[in-house]
Amino acid sequence: MTKRQxxxxxxxxxxxxxGLSAYFVLSAARKNMMYFYTPTxxxxxxxxxxxxxxxxxLVTVGSLKRGEGLNVEFTLADCEKSLPVRYQxxxxxxxxxxxxxxxxxxxxxxxxxxxxxxAKHDENYMPPELAKSLKSADGKHNCAPFKSMQQAAx
Amino acid sequence: MNWTWxxxxxxxxxxxxxxxTLAPWLGGLGLAALAYAWxxxxxxxxxxxQQKDAxxxxxxxxxxxxxxxxxxxxxxxxxxxxxxWRMKLAECVLIATAPVGASFTALALLTGMLWGKPMWGAxxxxxxxxxxxxxLLFLYVGVMGLKAAFDEPRAAARACALLxxxxxxxxxxxxxxxxxxxxxxxxxxxxxxGKPNISAQMAVPLYAALLATYLLAGQAILRRAQNExxxxxxxxxxxxxxxxxxxxDPHVS
Numbered sequence: 376m377t378k379r380q381x382x383x384x385x386x387x388x389x390x391x392x393x394g395l396s397a398y399f400v401l402s403a404a405r406k407n408m409m410y411f412y413t414p415t416x417x418x419x420x421x422x423x424x425x426x427x428x429x430x431x432x433l434v435t436v437g438s439l440k441r442g443e444g445l446n447v448e449f450t451l452a453d454c455e456k457s458l459p460v461r462y463q464x465x466x467x468x469x470x471x472x473x474x475x476x477x478x479x480x481x482x483x484x485x486x487x488x489x490x491x492x493x494a495k496h497d498e499n500y501m502p503p504e505l506a507k508s509l510k511s512a513d514g515k516h517n518c519a520p521f522k523s524m525q526q527a528a529x
Numbered sequence: 530m531n532w533t534w535x536x537x538x539x540x541x542x543x544x545x546x547x548x549x550t551l552a553p554w555l556g557g558l559g560l561a562a563l564a565y566a567w568x569x570x571x572x573x574x575x576x577x578x579q580q581k582d583a584x585x586x587x588x589x590x591x592x593x594x595x596x597x598x599x600x601x602x603x604x605x606x607x608x609x610x611x612x613x614w615r616m617k618l619a620e621c622v623l624i625a626t627a628p629v630g631a632s633f634t635a636l637a638l639l640t641g642m643l644w645g646k647p648m649w650g651a652x653x654x655x656x657x658x659x660x661x662x663x664x665l666l667f668l669y670v671g672v673m674g675l676k677a678a679f680d681e682p683r684a685a686a687r688a689c690a691l692l693x694x695x696x697x698x699x700x701x702x703x704x705x706x707x708x709x710x711x712x713x714x715x716x717x718x719x720x721x722x723g724k725p726n727i728s729a730q731m732a733v734p735l736y737a738a739l740l741a742t743y744l745l746a747g748q749a750i751l752r753r754a755q756n757e758x759x760x761x762x763x764x765x766x767x768x769x770x771x772x773x774x775x776x777x778d779p780h781v782s
Contacts, residue, residue: 522710
């Protein structure tokens with residue numbers, strides 16, 4: 376082997392080693408890389424009930440109820456399960472039925488009580504006329520970006 | 530295998546002339562494409578059905594983010610060539626790319642934050658995409674710092690090449706973070722397999738902006754690499770001749 380070939384092998388070994396270690400670390404830490412859990416994770420008791428956590432999903436169409444003041448209640452769903460959510464505070468402008476959101480809070484007697492709600496925008500861009508021609512808000516938004524831990528492990 | 534053609538390609542005087550011819554073209558075409566992209570994107574394109582005019586940040590944010598990743602790949606490839614073939618030109622390209630890449634990474638982060646506050650409701654969240662892009666910025670700044678820490682340019686370039694290669698593992702993480710994990714950042718609209726999820730009137734200016742940003746980044750890197758070559762080779766005959774041709778003082782130290 377010439378010197379150059381040795382250096383080539385060293386660079387290849389470095390890249391291979393880094394790639395492998397990154398793969399192992401990331402697959403071991405997969406759960407911790409998730410920015411939020413989904414309703415399925417909570418309904419199936421895959422997360423501790425009293426933990427403070429972030430919950431992501433789509434606001435179910437027709438579920439939004441505005442109470443007194445800034446109180447809102449709605450249902451949040453991923454592709455499989457859904458959960459009731461209660462929140463008091465200012466909502467982001469993009470918040471609406473059918474929209475993806477990420478709420479921070481904890482479970483209290485079967486309801487997720489949130490103290491912060493962020494909108495999760497999706498990757499679709501279109502002018503208003505085109506959006507109107509799509510049938511429903513559900514048609515525009517997709518539950519696929521909200522992966523439960525089981526789905527992600529697949 | 531015979532690598533002489535490869536070495537000839539990297540000869541400093543011929544690259545210097547080549548870059549000097551190419552750079553004005555890249556710059557001119559880049560500015561023209563940018564002018565079209567901004568006019569078409571900021572004025573002609575319709576507002577988004579949900580984000581209204583705020584979506585127009587994509588004409589800066591998406592090209593900046595795409596270029597920030599591509600330039601890192603360029604830097605890592607240059608680093609690999611510098612380590613294996615000990616090519617001075619690759620070292621210069623590596624050193625020249627770092628500040629340009631860092632600028633585009635910072636621009637992508639800043640525009641993303643400005644958009645995040647009105648749309649998400651937060652300037653910054655520690656989700657996988659944002660965090661890995663921030664790590665990318667640190668890697669670029671690390672390469673710049675490492676370069677500055679050495680007096681001897683060849684030793685500096687070798688250390689930088691190693692850091693650039695180690696950091697390359699972050700590039701696929703940035704790109705696929707929105708697919709592998711749950712994140713607040715949305716998935717890719719354009720840079721993915723399948724049909725782009727953007728209407729054509731909005732997409733064409735975006736493609737123009739991407740092209741413009743790549744051209745301008747290329748121009749900046751060529752000019753920086755030329756400067757790096759001149760300063761490293763300042764004691765050689767071709768630099769003295771080039772400077773005399775330009776009407777400068779041939780007796781540079």
